[in-house]
Amino acid sequence: MIKFLDIQAMNEAHGTKIEEAILRVTRSGWYLRGEETRRFEADYAHYIGCRHAIGCGNGLDALRLIFRAYIEMGHLHEGDEVIVPANTYIASILAVTDNRLTPIFVEPDAQTLQIDETLIEQAITPRTRAILIVHLYGRCAYTSHIGDLCHKYNLLLIEDNAQAHGCSAPPTFPRKGDHTQSTSPQGEVVRRARTGSLGHAAGHSFYPGKNLGALGDAGCVTTDDDELATTIRALGNYGSSEKYIFHYTGYNSRIDELQAAVLAAKLPHLDADNHHRATIAELYYRGIDNPLIHLPRHVDPEHNVYHLFPIFCDERDHLQQHLKAYGIETLIHYPIPPHQQECYKEYAHLSLPITEQIHRTELSLPIGPTMSQTKVQEVIKAINDFKLKDYPRITK
Template sequence: MIKFLDLQAVNAAYAAEIEEAVLRVARSGWYLRGAETERFEAAYAQYVGTKYAVACGNGLDALRLIFRAYMEMGLLHEGDEVIVPANTYIASILSVTYNGLKPVFVEPDSGTLQIDDALIEQAITPRTRAILLVHLYGRCSYTERVGELCQKYDLLLVEDNAQAHGCAFQWADEASDEAGENNCPLSIVPCQLKKTGSLGHAAGHSFYPGKNLGALGDAGCVTTDDAELAAIVRALGNYGSQQKYVFRYAGYNSRMDELHAAVLLAKLPHLEAENRHRASIAEMYYSGIDNPLVKLPTRMPEACNVNHIFPVFCEERDRLQQHLREWGVETLIHYPIPPHHQECYKEYAELSLPITERIHNTELSLPIGPTITEAETMRVIEAINTFE
């Protein structure tokens, strides 16, 4: 069976480093908020290109701590509207509704699968205070237009970078960069490539085991250049405390275990090579899949897509999945039910979001990851091309 993602093989590739990290923590006698977390935060902030990284319990917490912190700062208030992509994993939306904020769903572009930036402005109302971008499937969803809208309407830009570690936005206008002009709407330095997680005001990252950078359990973090936000997020994840036994906020318990920080530190240096491998597999799919019944998403520049998921689309998705199973190929669906059709969001059930619904009804995710081989990929391609 060609697995969708062979996590055992993914971590076996670094067995010695991971085992050394686990033993180091086990023997240290210090398991939370220690040197490993501090080192990981410094390394990850440097990698993403932000001043701060604040480790927390998981990716959902990272996002909800960001929104809660903005409420504590008086920048968001209950009932404020947050523009969100309609096609995303439910955690993105939960982080908004947990905080009494109102998600305003915007349809995606059916090619890039990311929020359609041409539809955002018409969704903005006097109550809109923020945009939540989700770099879904590992594809950068930031555009210059999104940056301009944030400036024009004075909106906070929050990124959900759960699926896109190592991804970047690429500015098209090279000439102005060469001239030393800053054409990055929300940044302070001239740049051509800027990592997702550093494009807005704050970003939430998940290190769930199956992510491009995965821990051995739940873990997450917030990246930002904003010192005040970072300090409040850190306090909120520690019951609301900045000073021992003094509680400024009614917070949560959301911290990263030292164990996960040590494992992530061991794996971070390998992320770029793993993403390159994913890109080479995606390239094989793009050039090899040739079946009129199976549609592929828009190709993006390599820097802008870390291929967390390789989605294809088929009107007869379930029959395609069965066909691939018979060929020994494991696939998954990301995701079978869109957030607005989930039982927990009955109030949004009547929304008409046909592009989102179509994506969720036809999507199938092919095997992709740092350990899948060329031969296995060829087999997946052959299986797809024989589907009729």
Template sequence: MKIMANRLDRGFETYQEEFENKALEVLRSGWYVLGNEVRSFEEEFAQYLDAKYCVGLASGLDALWIAFRVLGIGKGDEVIVQGNTYIASVMGITINGATPVFVEPDEYNNIDASKIEEKITEKTKAILVVHLYGQASKMDEVVRIAQKYNLRLVEDCAQSHGACFNGKMTGTFGDIGCFSFYPSKNLGAFGDAGAIVTNNSKIAEDVRIFRNYGSEKRYHNKVVGANSRLDEMQAGLLRVRLKHIQEITEEREKICNRYLDRLRNTLFELPKVRENATTVWHQFVIHCSRRDELMEYLKENDIGTIIHYPIPPHLSEAYQYLGLEEGVLPITEKFAKEVLSLPLYTGMTKKEQDYVIEKLNEFGK
């Protein structure tokens, strides 16, 4: 039996007729940019999150860098962010000329809120929280710190569509919530797509203008903006998937609960879920000190896995200019050497799950 780390075809096949009908509807409409599908998705996604405004964009990275741009954060400013995130989180900061200040993760793989205050300086202007692997961060403490120091709060929700802390959706705690709808996400499009969510009407309007060449109306450009528009096809297909997001989340939860219940090998550590937080299980990530050996063993048994992420941003070639050498973030660097994402996707059969569980329990025996 061959098990892939992720399969997008199963997610398509589950709702194939709805996706195909929507695609034809969009094609036949004759309107392909900033039309009814985008407006409707923005309204429906905002309603789902219990937020006031959603603005569709071309990608999750665009959501991040445009968020900091419209907040006026740039050269000379510092933004606090966890060290073990995907590099796009950091790019959202540095594209604007600001400097990332890294904080170590906690045992839940998210930012260690107890270590944020010690990183705050006169240059600190914002905190970027990343709800990694689908689990909500400790937002009560993060919000308290942001308010205490009058800092902007941006949330990277690329992996946390629908995750909550104390019953409140991720993406609605701060000034801006940034979402990616890359095809592998729980709420995935069929290409690049993203959005910004906010409860601030001015921020929403600024983003709408900025995404469309800085134009409030055609040929009247208020600012030097970008071309970052969620297109009609992706918005329409996202509307289909959004209708089923609850059942998609519940299916992933069932798969991950089977992993939690049946994986008993003490050579690796299973993920923990924080009190008062929920996870939508974008990834099921274990920690193993023999990670590379385990990965090779699973490969030999036709089980695919992924490392999220093998190189911390501060050690990447792209950020050598920050002058941060190996050893400066020991927990982040340790995680990068031991995390491994197990197979997890819509339509994963019990037979496939059982095979993965069996082989993992046999590792090292």
């Protein structure tokens, strides 16, 4: 049996450090808004290359808090339009609509799977205020053209970095005069342009299966903007920055000390874990050779931390069945695009053929920091053995 992702093995690999962290927090008697949170926020801000990391309950909340904070700060207003990729996990869109903002769906490029930069400008209207890019599958969605459009139309650039911890922008970034050259809380200048530091603010998820995963729900916002950071911190604490004084009608969305301590213990291993993922991806790119299977464009591992390894097949469900017969677990990311979900009936009329095609044909292969090369070769062999004649019900 080849698991899609062996989360147990991933955490066992850092078992002693995680157990030490848990024991330390348990014995401390302090479980929220303490030293562990401060330390993780400082470490993560430094890693991403931003002045601030603000822990919160999960990745959806991180994005919701960003949009809500911009509303409180007067930069966004109800009904403003936010350009979003049409192919994403629904949380990206929920964060927009939950704040009564209007998502404008833009098709992805079928090769990169990221928002198609050439289609963005025509989607901009006088009501457009922001672009949300999603580094989906662990691939960098930023392009210098997107940066230029944000400058030209004075738009906020918000990143959904839930799937891309450790990913970096292509060499065209940072450009002169941009706001991303940042000083870490430790006073060190950070030059690496990681995703999560490319725009005005970014939401991160530490859901257990993510590249940096907690032992439950957790998330954070990164930003260089001091006012935004203060507003988000208050919003996530019922709307209060001073005990029992409420500036906003806020939420309770905080990272707890246990999750912060576990994440701080795992963070130093993130680059090595991502490197292992890239090695597996390289084997898949070299080994998969089947005319029925299409692979997305191969990009430099710096710009892809391989949170997922998506492949595409017109007979996706048969392929999944075939791999299951070989004992290989796969998942679909995602079977139904946001605009076709029942909760978004108002967008059901949209025709987004590239998005729909991606959702109809995508299959994610096993990949993770503890997967062995032998298992990767087993997956490759099973994929290369897939033939349509084994599935006579297929009508072409």
